[in-house]
Amino acid sequence: MKKITGAEIVIQTLIEEKVDVIFGYPGGAVLPIYDELFKQKKIRHILVRHEQAAVHAAEGYARSTGKVGVVLVTSGPGATNTVTGLADAMMDSVPLVCISGQVPTHMIGNDAFQEADIVGITRPCTKHNYLVKDVNILPNVIHSAFFIAKNGRPGPVLVDIPKDIQTFKAVYKGKKNTKVISYYKPNLKPNINQIDQFIKLLENSEKPIFYVGGGVINSGEVASKNLFKLIKSTGFPCTQTLMGLGAYPTSDNQCVGMLGMHGTYEANMSMYNCDLMICVGARFDDRITGKVSGFSPKSKKVHFDIDASSFNKSVNVDLTVQGDLARILQVINKKIEEKKTSFKKAKIKDWWIQINKWRSKDCLKFKNSDKIIKPQHALKRLDFLTKKYNPFITTEVGQHQMWAAQFLTFNKPKHWMTSGGLGTMGYGLPAAMGVQIAHPNSLVIDVAGEASILMNIQEMSTIKQFRLPVKIFILNNHYMGMVRQWQELLHGNRLSESYMDSLPDFVKLAESFGATGLRTEKPSEIDDLIKEMIKVKGPVICDVIVDPSENCFPMIPSGSTHNQMLLGPNDKVEGEISEDGMVLV
Amino acid sequence: MNKKNLKHILSIMVDNEPGVLARVVGLFSGRGYNIESLSVSEVDSHKFLSRITVVTSGTKIIVDQIKAQLAKLIPVHNLVDITELKSFIGKELILIKLDVKNKKTFDLKKKLERLSAKILEENDLEIIVQFTGSPNEVKKMESILQPYKIIEQTRSGLVSMATGTDYIKK
Numbered sequence A: 001m002k003k004i005t006g007a008e009i010v011i012q013t014l015i016e017e018k019v020d021v022i023f024g025y026p027g028g029a030v031l032p033i034y035d036e037l038f039k040q041k042k043i044r045h046i047l048v049r050h051e052q053a054a055v056h057a058a059e060g061y062a063r064s065t066g067k068v069g070v071v072l073v074t075s076g077p078g079a080t081n082t083v084t085g086l087a088d089a090m091m092d093s094v095p096l097v098c099i100s101g102q103v104p105t106h107m108i109g110n111d112a113f114q115e116a117d118i119v120g121i122t123r124p125c126t127k128h129n130y131l132v133k134d135v136n137i138l139p140n141v142i143h144s145a146f147f148i149a150k151n152g153r154p155g156p157v158l159v160d161i162p163k164d165i166q167t168f169k170a171v172y173k174g175k176k177n178t179k180v181i182s183y184y185k186p187n188l189k190p191n192i193n194q195i196d197q198f199i200k201l202l203e204n205s206e207k208p209i210f211y212v213g214g215g216v217i218n219s220g221e222v223a224s225k226n227l228f229k230l231i232k233s234t235g236f237p238c239t240q241t242l243m244g245l246g247a248y249p250t251s252d253n254q255c256v257g258m259l260g261m262h263g264t265y266e267a268n269m270s271m272y273n274c275d276l277m278i279c280v281g282a283r284f285d286d287r288i289t290g291k292v293s294g295f296s297p298k299s300k301k302v303h304f305d306i307d308a309s310s311f312n313k314s315v316n317v318d319l320t321v322q323g324d325l326a327r328i329l330q331v332i333n334k335k336i337e338e339k340k341t342s343f344k345k346a347k348i349k350d351w352w353i354q355i356n357k358w359r360s361k362d363c364l365k366f367k368n369s370d371k372i373i374k375p376q377h378a379l380k381r382l383d384f385l386t387k388k389y390n391p392f393i394t395t396e397v398g399q400h401q402m403w404a405a406q407f408l409t410f411n412k413p414k415h416w417m418t419s420g421g422l423g424t425m426g427y428g429l430p431a432a433m434g435v436q437i438a439h440p441n442s443l444v445i446d447v448a449g450e451a452s453i454l455m456n457i458q459e460m461s462t463i464k465q466f467r468l469p470v471k472i473f474i475l476n477n478h479y480m481g482m483v484r485q486w487q488e489l490l491h492g493n494r495l496s497e498s499y500m501d502s503l504p505d506f507v508k509l510a511e512s513f514g515a516t517g518l519r520t521e522k523p524s525e526i527d528d529l530i531k532e533m534i535k536v537k538g539p540v541i542c543d544v545i546v547d548p549s550e551n552c553f554p555m556i557p558s559g560s561t562h563n564q565m566l567l568g569p570n571d572k573v574e575g576e577i578s579e580d581g582m583v584l585v
Numbered sequence B: 001m002n003k004k005n006l007k008h009i010l011s012i013m014v015d016n017e018p019g020v021l022a023r024v025v026g027l028f029s030g031r032g033y034n035i036e037s038l039s040v041s042e043v044d045s046h047k048f049l050s051r052i053t054v055v056t057s058g059t060k061i062i063v064d065q066i067k068a069q070l071a072k073l074i075p076v077h078n079l080v081d082i083t084e085l086k087s088f089i090g091k092e093l094i095l096i097k098l099d100v101k102n103k104k105t106f107d108l109k110k111k112l113e114r115l116s117a118k119i120l121e122e123n124d125l126e127i128i129v130q131f132t133g134s135p136n137e138v139k140k141m142e143s144i145l146q147p148y149k150i151i152e153q154t155r156s157g158l159v160s161m162a163t164g165t166d167y168i169k170k
Helices: A006-016 A030-039 A053-064 A083-091 A118-125 A133-150 A163-167 A192-204 A215-219 A223-235 A266-273 A325-339 A349-359 A377-389 A399-407 A429-440 A450-463 A483-488 A506-513 A523-535 A579-583 B020-031 B059-070 B106-114 B135-145
Strands: A004-007 A021-024 A044-047 A069-073 A096-102 A128-131 A158-164 A170-171 A207-211 A238-241 A255-256 A276-280 A299-305 A317-320 A392-395 A444-449 A471-476 A516-520 A539-543 B006-015 B037-044 B049-058 B077-083 B089-101 B119-120 B128-133 B147-154 B159-162
Touching: A004 A158, A004 A266, A004 A579, A004 B135, A006 A030, A006 A133, A006 A170, A021 A053, A021 A429, A030 A069, A030 A096, A030 B106, A044 A223, A044 A450, A053 A083, A053 A096, A053 A429, A053 A450, A083 A118, A083 A158, A083 A255, A096 A163, A096 A506, A118 A128, A118 A133, A118 A158, A133 A158, A133 A170, A133 B020, A158 A163, A158 A276, A192 A276, A192 A299, A192 A317, A207 A266, A207 B006, A215 A223, A215 A325, A223 A444, A238 A266, A238 A450, A255 A266, A255 A399, A255 A523, A255 B135, A266 A349, A266 B089, A266 B106, A317 A429, A349 B147, A377 A399, A377 A444, A377 A523, A392 A429, A399 A444, A399 A471, A399 A483, A399 B020, A429 A444, A429 A450, A450 A471, A450 A506, A471 B077, A506 A516, A506 A539, A523 A579, B006 B020, B006 B159, B020 B049, B020 B059, B049 B059, B089 B135, B135 B147
Parallel strands: A021 A044, A021 A069, A069 A096, A096 A158, A128 A158, A207 A238, A207 A276, A238 A255, A276 A299, A299 A317, A392 A444, A444 A471, A471 A539, A516 A539
Antiparallel strands: A004 A170, B006 B049, B006 B077, B037 B049, B089 B128, B089 B147, B089 B159, B119 B128
């Protein structure tokens, strides 16, 4: 059989993995691969302006399509620049394959030019990684990388390929004839006995709640459909995590909103007072639980997850079921049908009355103004005016992110891309690029803050080059808003370094990249601005000047429990925040 | 009962590839778990498998979490918590170099013989002793040698194996 070079093998294997787009940045140690990329037409390369952005773009691509995102970078700084992105993908379970160039094998360990031990550096922030030292195993490694990235709990896989390996020759017999890692077999099939136990809990519960996370979205659209069916047939309430928004339609009446630190009053109170908590693909993150010892003290807890290490990690649960959520939910639905379990709505009637009482607090209400734009109002209008386009929303990190989660509607999975676990400022713009490339005709909006957007603003150049009509909606309050909010609440209002001085003129900045810039500070103009933003065919930066003093509520202060929420600026933290609470992030 | 810190011996079958030990050790350090003893070596040269024995301690919840995290590592084929099995053997090897300059060694050698310790090297200045036993036996051995001047010592870390059919699969 004909031998081909390692670089050719890379391209061939990617084509076999049905990769149609790569996000990358060339450099010395990947030139042979870029040379092969040049010679073919099947894979499109998106040249970013910083490798971190390549990873976030691949994340946006992966999260909005369910496919594996692919990144290609050079050795040394090219590779180290991907670390934040990889850590982000690891935390949020995003399937990625990142291919990095490396100095030639004989120079590894010699502190060669642009050498970094990227396999060592990324070991804790990838699902797995490889340093390929033999061209003959390269096909096996790349196909295995894709297999690992998308199977089980998804995650990023890095493949480090020294430059000499890219030029050495080997036989590639195609994916079918390549042995892919055989013993990595995540358990997908749920244990029926455990599901029977769950059904019993389901039937006896009087105050149940579904607690839904991003795992449902990762499992695929079937999981969302099965979940919808289950929630509808039970009549139970449902709350979603930041990552889970869209797994169940947020505008549905049985949805009580997002839970956690900035979740709704009704969601958190329901979690605190429930007698049965059904966790579907979430991980009891500290933003969700608040103070663990006071977390939902009266409930039986059931946890469905594909990742066994998520069980009993921070919160002890009573029943765990491991497997693919789509399958688990399907089995449950089938059992309910077979048993003809009819859920007597009367049994949970009082529970709904209670929930609706909490709901009537209208915890997301804010005092609107006709003089200054309230960020919540801006988002409400954005939601109203873009709803019919079924937009994809990405965000940066901070107050604007929480407001976006609270005030936008997410009725479909894979339409909401935000950095949940790692909380990476600068995520939203490159992620929006990746989404736009996967969905060229859709409306893609990056809801941003003026601080976060500057962290990857160089990507305006990528947006210009590839004519991506991304809409950037900046809620500009001249502060790192969430930092300022914590300084107000916890540090005596000493606003250390959180004021955003010397901001650029975002309209001129947009124009300098051939984009459209829109700006307003008047509440009366916000609708026109949004309509104009949608109307413009190309990329737009909207600089929406909002109330600089607005804070994000409701809020569970650090070290507090779900029933100790602050509902507005007039609520004060009861007494001093405990020392335990102060050290929490 | 679940709150008690207990010792656990984990036997882990892994691919013998570069970096695999770093993955296992990095998991312990990165997540703040304890390693009390560690031993690793290739056990199957055809399938390129190594067996790692880690002694760790923690509450049941912590140890369950350690096991779940280890099982998630891609090169890990199989993992057994040996301490949870019916019966098992745990042994360690220790080498000790004793200073015997200008000293009578007759009593010492008698003691060593009784403990089935081997003398690997003997001259006017030093004796190197090899001893194999359970961690308790090794401790006892160390205390017996306490009166003598120990120049240096090295221990292999625990290796362990279950009895009967509860063996670790490849």
